[in-house]
Amino acid sequence: MLSEDLERAIAEMVAIGEVAPDADPAALEDLVVMHARDLEGLETLTSLRTLSLIGCSAGDYRRVGRLPSLRLLAIEHSDLVSLDGVLPVGVQVVVVRNCRLSSVAPADVPTGLQVIDVSGNPLDDAAAAVVDDGVLRGAVVTRDDDRVLALNARLARADGAFVCAGAADACILTVSGLDITPHPERVHVSTTTAEVDIALSTGALRALAGIE
Incomplete structure (x- = not known):
C-alpha cells in the first residue's frame, strides 16, 4: 500500500x-514527490526509471534502493544523511543536492554510475574522497569546494537544516528538510561563506535566509 504522500x-x-487517471502505479516510469514524510510502498513502483524527491523529511530513504529499473535519481532539499542502501544497482545519474548527506562509503556507489552531483551537502572527508574517486571510474562528479564543505559541516553541527552550495565567494544558502519551512526548495539566498559564518555565529541564519 502506498503512503498518502505517494498517492x-x-x-x-x-x-x-x-x-x-487509470494508470497502474506499478507501471509508472517517472515520478516527482514533494514534501513527503512517508515513502511507504515506494518499492512497489518497480517500473520507475526516474524519481525526484524534493523537500522531503522521510528519514529513511532505503526504499529507493529497491527500485530495479531506476536510472535517474534526484533527491534535493531533503533530510537524507547517508547513501547506505539508497542507490539501486542500475542507477546511472544521481543528484543529491542541498541535503544533509555526510556519509558515503565505497560500497554505496554503484559501479555503473555515470554522473553524481552532491553539491550543498556536509560531506565529511571520507565521503568527499569516495565521491572524488568516481572521477577515476569515469563518472562526472560535482561537489562544493573545500571551504563550503567545511562551512556545511559547521552548519550541520549547529542546526542541521541549513546548507550552502557553490564556492566561498559566491554560494547559495538554502534549507534541507521540512523542519523550519514547508517549502525548503524556495529558499535560495545568494551570499558568501563569510556572511553565512557571521550569521551562524550570531544566531541570525533564519534572518539571512528570510525565514521568520
Whole structure:
C-alpha cells in the first residue's frame, strides 16, 4: 500500500496530465514527490526509471534502493544523511543536492554510475574522497569546494537544516528538510561563506535566509 504522500504525488501528476487517471502505479516510469514524510510502498513502483524527491523529511530513504529499473535519481532539499542502501544497482545519474548527506562509503556507489552531483551537502572527508574517486571510474562528479564543505559541516553541527552550495565567494544558502519551512526548495539566498559564518555565529541564519 502506498503512503498518502505517494498517492498525493501521483494524483498531482494526473492533475497536470503527466499520468493517465487509470494508470497502474506499478507501471509508472517517472515520478516527482514533494514534501513527503512517508515513502511507504515506494518499492512497489518497480517500473520507475526516474524519481525526484524534493523537500522531503522521510528519514529513511532505503526504499529507493529497491527500485530495479531506476536510472535517474534526484533527491534535493531533503533530510537524507547517508547513501547506505539508497542507490539501486542500475542507477546511472544521481543528484543529491542541498541535503544533509555526510556519509558515503565505497560500497554505496554503484559501479555503473555515470554522473553524481552532491553539491550543498556536509560531506565529511571520507565521503568527499569516495565521491572524488568516481572521477577515476569515469563518472562526472560535482561537489562544493573545500571551504563550503567545511562551512556545511559547521552548519550541520549547529542546526542541521541549513546548507550552502557553490564556492566561498559566491554560494547559495538554502534549507534541507521540512523542519523550519514547508517549502525548503524556495529558499535560495545568494551570499558568501563569510556572511553565512557571521550569521551562524550570531544566531541570525533564519534572518539571512528570510525565514521568520
